[in-house]
Structure formats: structure tokens, C-alpha cells
Amino acid sequence: MLFPLQQVDTNLQLIEEIPNAFFNNIVDADVFGYELFPAWFQEYYGNRQDGLYQKANNLFQIIKNSGRELEIVNGYWESLQINQHCLSVDTLLFYCEDISIELFTAAKKYFHHLYKTLDYDWFTDYSNTDIIKYIIEFKKSNRVFLCPICGNETITSNRFEARAALDHWFCKAKYPFSSVSWDNLFPLGEGCNRPPIKGENEIVWSENERVNRQIFFYPFNWLGNMQIEFECIEEPSIDNPTSGSWRFNFIGIDETHQILINKWDAFFRVNDRWINETLDVFIETWTQTFAEYLVLEINIEEFELKYNEKLLSFRNSKNKFNIYPNHRVEWFFLNFLINEATPELYNGYKTMVKKHIENN
Numbered sequence: 537m538l539f540p541l542q543q544v545d546t547n548l549q550l551i552e553e554i555p556n557a558f559f560n561n562i563v564d565a566d567v568f569g570y571e572l573f574p575a576w577f578q579e580y581y582g583n584r585q586d587g588l589y590q591k592a593n594n595l596f597q598i599i600k601n602s603g604r605e606l607e608i609v610n611g612y613w614e615s616l617q618i619n620q621h622c623l624s625v626d627t628l629l630f631y632c633e634d635i636s637i638e639l640f641t642a643a644k645k646y647f648h649h650l651y652k653t654l655d656y657d658w659f660t661d662y663s664n665t666d667i668i669k670y671i672i673e674f675k676k677s678n679r680v681f682l683c684p685i686c687g688n689e690t691i692t693s694n695r696f697e698a699r700a701a702l703d704h705w706f707c708k709a710k711y712p713f714s715s716v717s718w719d720n721l722f723p724l725g726e727g728c729n730r731p732p733i734k735g736e737n738e739i740v741w742s743e744n745e746r747v748n749r750q751i752f753f754y755p756f757n758w759l760g761n762m763q764i765e766f767e768c769i770e771e772p773s774i775d776n777p778t779s780g781s782w783r784f785n786f787i788g789i790d791e792t793h794q795i796l797i798n799k800w801d802a803f804f805r806v807n808d809r810w811i812n813e814t815l816d817v818f819i820e821t822w823t824q825t826f827a828e829y830l831v832l833e834i835n836i837e838e839f840e841l842k843y844n845e846k847l848l849s850f851r852n853s854k855n856k857f858n859i860y861p862n863h864r865v866e867w868f869f870l871n872f873l874i875n876e877a878t879p880e881l882y883n884g885y886k887t888m889v890k891k892h893i894e895n896n
């Protein structure tokens with residue numbers, strides 16, 4: 537929505553070959569064995585018959601005994617069409633639990649293990665890369681160093697994080713077959729991914745009970761730049777920074793774009809989070825920050841002369857929208873103050889900034 541994004545090539549995508557081999561070969565296989573895995577698997581995984589091997593075996597037996605083998609195999613391939621499922625309300629979605637709870641449980645165990653495999657040494661030895669390298673590359677090649685969804689938080693990519701920031705568009709708890717599809721994996725910020733924001737909420741159903749399908753945006757489909765307007769519904773009072781009322785308006789280029797923007801905003805609560813998590817905090821602290829900025833730039837005698845000019849350059853310093861969290865929101869507020877605020881608010885803040893300087 538906010539940035540045009542392109543997937544980057546990575547050997548991690550080789551993970552897909554494991555379930556692809558499984559579903560390509562299952563119909564012809566009478567018994568379970570290494571034929572259900574890619575040719576390279578045994579060399580790197582070893583001859584262990586536990587873990588992934590055992591979970592694949594379990595899933596194999598359940599599919600073979602289901603009497604609905606072909607339906608399940610087709611369901612797997614359909615589950616990889618993430619882009620199509622987002623774009624159209626007419627695609628078929630496959631749910632393992634519609635076959636049986638046993639299939640759903642076995643699929644979850646196998647695919648969740650596969651997802652964790654992205655972090656396992658035997659797989660990173662084979663792929664010769666890891667999630668952290670992938671995320672760094674993703675940021676560099678897209679020139680977006682923030683959460684691609686809200687544009688206002690970082691995506692973690694350091695070795696001290698307990699979990700990688702590579703998350704699912706279709707959540708893996710409800711869509712196990714899509715768990716390691718590369719089209720379903722995105723670097724996401726913690727704030728967007730956690731419940732109750734994304735969590736396990738449905739994105740292509742307008743409610744979690746799956747009654748009405750809906751279109752939903754897909755991060756690699758760029759529909760154009762949205763226009764962002766910052767609206768002051770009520771100015772805050774100087775001594776009560778959170779008493780103001782604000783709204784960001786997100787404006788699309790056409791009707792479809794607008795529908796997808798509205799859903800993105802409603803689902804990820806972008807407007808609310810920009811205001812509650814960033815704007816309110818900034819309004820509370822910005823006069824102090826600006827005072828500290830000013831004393832580096834001017835002498836106190838020049839305060840009256842240089843205030844407006846320095847406020848403008850302070851706003852302009854907040855222009856790294858793709859790099860630093862909060863910059864966009866802070867820019868909009870300062871821009872409002874410079875161009876639209878009442879003289880009372882503008883001068884009220886000015887007096888406050890001056891007091892900060894004098895008190896330090």
C-alpha cells in the first residue's frame with residue numbers, strides 16, 4: 537500500500553521443494569520413503585526418521601487413508617495461489633479441516649515444522665543463507681527499511697531476536713498448506729503481526745466466521761501511490777497535548793484502490809496506530825526536542841528572528857519516510873503547525889519552546 541515492493545531472490549525458497557516433492561509424488565507412492573522428498577533432502581537431513589520425516593510419514597498415511605487423495609493434492613496446489621486468492625472473491629480456498637480434523641492436525645504439524653526448518657542448521661547449510669540475510673537484502677533492494685505494511689515501525693533483522701520477522705500473509709494456523717509458500721511470506725513489523733491486529737484474523741473473508749469473501753491487498757501488487765492527508769478535527773490545548781483530535785485520510789487513485797486502502801487501514805488500524813502510538817507521543821515531547829535542536833543552531837538572542845525558519849528545517853529533517861519509524865507522522869504534524877494551525881496554537885508552542893531553552 538505505502539511502498540512498491542518486489543520479492544527478492546533467495547535460496548530460502550528451496551524450502552518449497554520439500555512439500556512440492558511430497559504432493560508431486562504421493563499419488564504414485566504406495567509406501568512412504570525418500571521418494572516423497574527432493575533428491576537433495578537425505579544428504580542434508582541425514583538418515584534420521586524423526587522430526588520432519590516422521591511428520592511427513594504421518595501426513596502421508598492420513599492422506600492415503602482419506603479416500604480423497606486427489607482432492608487434497610489439488611487443494612495443496614490451490615493453496616499456493618496467494619495473489620489470486622487476494623485479488624478475486626471467486627477462487628477456491630481449500631481447508632484441511634473440511635476433509636477431517638486428522639488431516640488438519642497432521643498438515644499443521646508437518647508444515648509448521650517446515651516453517652521452523654528455515655531456521656535449522658541442516659537447511660541453512662543447504663541453502664547457504666538465512667532469514668536475517670534475506671531480510672537485509674529485502675530492505676536494501678526495496679529501499680524500504682520499515683515494516684512494509686504500516687511504514688511506521690522497524691522490521692527486526694538482527695541475530696539477537698528470538699523470532700524472525702518473516703511472517704505469513706495467510707496465517708499458518710488456519711492455512712497450513714500455505715505455510716512455506718514464498719508468495720505467502722513477508723517481513724512484517726511486530727506491531728502489525730501481533731494479535732489483535734493481524735494475529736490469526738482472516739484477510740480474504742470479511743469476518744472470521746468465513747461468511748463473505750472479500751478482496752484484500754497483496755503486498756507485491758502495486759496499485760499506485762495513495763495520497764495522504766492529515767486532518768485536524770480539533771486542536772489540542774497547549775497544556776494538554778493529547779486533547780487534540782486528528783485523522784489521516786488515505787486517498788486512492790480509483791475505486792478498487794480505495795476499497796483495498798480502506799481494508800488495509802481497518803485491518804491493520806494504521807490511522808489509529810499512527811495517532812496513538814506516534815502522534816500523541818510526539819505532541820507531548822516535540823517542544824523539548826525542538827528546543828534541543830534549536831540550541832545547537834542558534835543563540836537565544838536570535839530566537840525571534842530565526843524561530844520560523846528553524847521550525848521549517850526541523851520539519852524538513854523528518855523526511856526519511858522509508859528509513860526511520862515515526863518520521864512521516866511527525867512531518868505531517870509539523871507541517872500542519874507551520875501551515876494550518878491557529879496563531880494561538882503556533883505561538884503557544886513557541887512560548888513553550890522558549891521556556892525549555894531558558895530552563896536548560
Ligand SMILES: [Zn+2]
Pocket residue numbers: 683684685686687688689724725726727728729
Ligand atoms: Zn507494521
